[in-house]
Amino acid sequence: MNLYELTIQEALDGMDRGDFTAVELTADLLGRIGAVEREIQSFLTVTGELALAQAARADARRRQGDASPLLGIPLGIKDVLSTRDVETTCGSKILKGYVPPYTATSVKKLEAAGMVMLGKTNTDEFAMGSSTENSAYHTTRNPWNLERVPGGSSGGSAAAVAAGEALGALGTDTGGSVRQPASFCGVVGLKPSYGRVSRYGLVAYGSSLDQIGTLTKDVRDAALLLNVIAGHDPRDSTSLPDATPDYRTALTGDVRGLRVGVPAEYFIDGIEPDVEQAVREAIAQLAHLGAEIIPVSLPNTDKAVPVYYMIATAEAGANLARFDGIRFGYSAGADRLMDNYRQTRGEGFGPEVKRRIMLGTYVLSAGYYDAYYGKAQQVRTLMKQDFEDVFSRVDVIACPVSPTTAFKIGEKSDDPMAMYLADVFTLSLNLAGMCGISVPCGLDAAGLPIGLQLIGPHLGEEVILRTAHAYEQSTNFGLSVGGLAAASRRHVAG
Amino acid sequence: MRLSPDDVRHVAELAKLSLTAEEAQEYAEQLSDILEYADALKEIDTTGVAPTPYVLPLTSVMREDEPHDGLSNEEALANAPDAADGFFRVKAYFGE
Structure with a gap:
């Protein structure tokens, strides 16, 4: 087995046994990046020298008896x-x-825990998108099929993990940007509750929605990373x-008596039959493991897309006002200050970012605030109440992540509405x-991964990790590390 | 309601974005489609429903008023497109 195929836990065990060093592990990952990155293009920047230096320091720390939780583990950072x-x-x-x-x-917490940073992973511009096609640099390819998108916006992170280019990665999730690419790439994507992980140093998109999450090969690795990044930060x-629990203790493998809610509104027209079947089979598997399946209703689910695009774009319009060509970044160099603002932003931002800034500016502008932004904030209250009602009767909600598997590159890039509507289950x-x-939770007829989404209440990370882990341990889809690496090898070779 | 290219140019000016004529036309179509879709929200009765700007209870978070090290002048200016004498330098607002 190649070192790049290991999970984080397996790599930690291997280094603790002395089977290999962090430098050897990191060199293997960099070799893998060198072999497949031309096709996958997960990264915007690969920091090879820095990674090897960090790995050497991790090896020295391990020799001195340091038992930091991620000592020598190579990761990608969105x-x-x-x-x-x-x-x-x-x-x-x-x-x-x-x-x-x-x-x-x-990232600082990961570094303190001993991470080796392999590089910075690709993203839709300012995390606005569902495919990485909005990256100003390049589109990442899905390791399972190079003609398909990896999802987004954390598509670089998901593809890097799926292709064996990183043992795990950080992503960010404002409306599904960790879970949807995880689903498309056949890896595990965790979006923690709002407020669980510090957002300090995350370039803001929608401040009331943004949360940093993890992309890993299995659920145990998600718990390992969450253990490190969760917790209070005076800077946020x-x-x-x-208090932050040890999330590994939630991985009991036991879901007997767990109440699993299944919302009717997540099984709608437009969902691909293979996706619906795989998700329903996964729910049946949870029942087989002893969970109680309870039909529930989240009646405002179909309002999620308009509510999200009113609120997220309003916040984005305000957040992205800081890019003015004066303190950092691109400057158009126009002769007059106001012209320089307009040209810097007009030339520096891509089409989707400009679209969202203008939508957000419009819904906040005089005469439209109450009708769009204010209304969306009220409907958001109703949506939150829907979840609170359901979580008074169930422990966890099970549903699809996305109505489809990975779509073809270019298939939706000219149709923003089609792209927005596909986010309905994650927003x-x-x-x-x-x-x-x-x-x-399976593959469709074309061999593309399907994701099961488990939703927990606020600060309910333990219950979703426990459920996901028990499900993962009881199934055998060949979606484990070897299967992923084999898939990416096959497609890269083909 | 549908936005005209002039409406789009007005919004772009509020957001300080230069647009080409083609962009103004294209964005008028796309933003109108999205806003028409969002009109579905108007059918929902939200009488007496409080807005949710943040999912957490909003509280002022205070800390002790103690000095901390911040960025040095050099670090703060390191990414500036234009700087002089320890300051960011901007283009003239008025001119001949």
Whole structure:
């Protein structure tokens, strides 16, 4: 077995036994990146020298008896997370060449735990998109089929893990941007509850929705990474002071008596039959393991798309006002200050970012605020109440992540509405602040991965990890590491 | 309601975005489609429903007023497109 096929836990065990060093592991991952990156294009920046230096330090720490939880583990970091001295572009031309003077708290915590950073992964520009096609640099390919998108916006992170280019990765999820690419690439994607992980150093898109999450080969690795990144940060006033449990203790393998809600509104016209069948079989499997299946209703689910696009774009319009060509990033160099603002932003932002800034500006503008933005905030309250009602009767909700498997590159890129509508199953829980996880539950007829979404209440990470882990342990889809690596090898070779 | 290219140019000016004529036309179509779709929200009765700007209870988070190290002047200016004498330098607002 190649080292790049290991899970994080397996790699930690191997290094603890002395089977291989962090330098050997990192060199193997860099070799894998060298072999497949031309086709997959998961990364915007590969930091090979830095990674090998960090790996050498991790080996020295391990020899001295250091037992930090991620000592020598090579990971990818989505390029919307600030990394000191390493270019951070957010997939945008407006930040080409920008080198942050500080590091995001989540990344700092990984570094303190011994991570080796392999590089910065590709993303839709400012995390706005569902396919990585909105990256100003390149489109990442799905390792299972190179003509397909990896999903997005954390498509670089998901593809890197699926292709064996990183043992795990950080992504961000504002409306599904961790769970949907995890589903498309056949890996595990965890979106923690709002406030669970510090957003300090995450370049903001929708501040009331953004949350940093993980992409890993299995559920245990998701728990390992969450253990490190969760917790309060004085630099993020929305990060919660609540104590962080050891999420590994939730992985009991036992879901007997667990109440699993299945919302009717998530099985609608337009869902691909293979997706519906795989998700229903996964729910039946949970019942087989002893869980109680309870039909539930989330009646405002069909309002998630308009509510999300009113709120997220309004927040984006405000957040992206900071890109003015003066303090950092691209500057058009026009002769007059106001012209320089207009040209810098007009030339520096891509089409989807401009579309969302204008939509957000419009819904906040005089005369339209109450009808669009204010109304959306009220409907958001109803959606949150829907979840709270359901979670008074069930422990976890099971449903699809996406109505489809990975679509073809270019298939939806000219039709923003079609792209937005495909997010219908992932948006609601960001609006309500809940947590969710995508775990592989099968392949469609074309051999593309399908994801099961498990939604938990606010700060319910333990119950979704427990459910996802029990399900994962009881199934045998060949979606484990070997299967993933084999799939990417096959497609890269083909 | 449908937005005209002039409406789009007005919004773009509020957001300080230069647009080409083609972009103004294309965005008028696309933004109109999205807003028409969002009109579905108007059918929902939200009488007396409080808005949710944040999912967590909004509280002011305070810390002790103690000095911390921040960025140095050099670090703060390192990414500036234009700087002089320890300051960001901008283009003139008025001119001949």
